[in-house]
Amino acid sequence: MHQRFGHMNTMIRRLVLDVLKPHIPTMLDLATALAKVNGVTGVNLSLDEVDQQTESVKATIQGEDIDYDGIEKVMKNFGAAVHSIDEVVVGKEIVKEYETLQER
Numbered sequence: 001m002h003q004r005f006g007h008m009n010t011m012i013r014r015l016v017l018d019v020l021k022p023h024i025p026t027m028l029d030l031a032t033a034l035a036k037v038n039g040v041t042g043v044n045l046s047l048d049e050v051d052q053q054t055e056s057v058k059a060t061i062q063g064e065d066i067d068y069d070g071i072e073k074v075m076k077n078f079g080a081a082v083h084s085i086d087e088v089v090v091g092k093e094i095v096k097e098y099e100t101l102q103e104r
Contacts, residue, residue: 012039012066013094016087017059018048021080027057030078037070039063058086062094 021030027045034043040063049056057080061071075082089095 010090011064011092012068012088012090013063014087014089015059015061015066015068015071015085017061017071018083018086019057019059019075019080020054020083021057021075021078022054025078027055030057030074030080033074033078034059034061034071037061037074038067039065040067040071056083 021027027047031043031045034040034045040061042062044060046058046060047055048058072082
């Protein structure tokens with residue numbers, strides 16, 4: 001299954017998302033639901049920040065051909081919002097990111 005963004009077919013291999021979610025449902029519940037989305041082979045949620053009503057979570061989602069619409073649907077059903085896509089890897093293989101001279 002290929003995702004459609006504009007006029008391109010894109011095979012999503014990894015997403016790193018900045019997510020804001022309520023305390024309930026738990027991160028475990030959210031991770032379990034995300035892992036069931038078509039194309040997802042692994043999910044890592046890590047707590048970034050907590051306030052009285054919400055949690056800021058870094059979500060790393062990896063797979064073969066991730067259904068982004070499915071990811072968004074799960075987030076919405078859990079009362080969570082994607083603040084930003086911090087990393088996306090697409091294509092036939094996962095490309096390792098290297099530090100450039102300017103970043104050192």
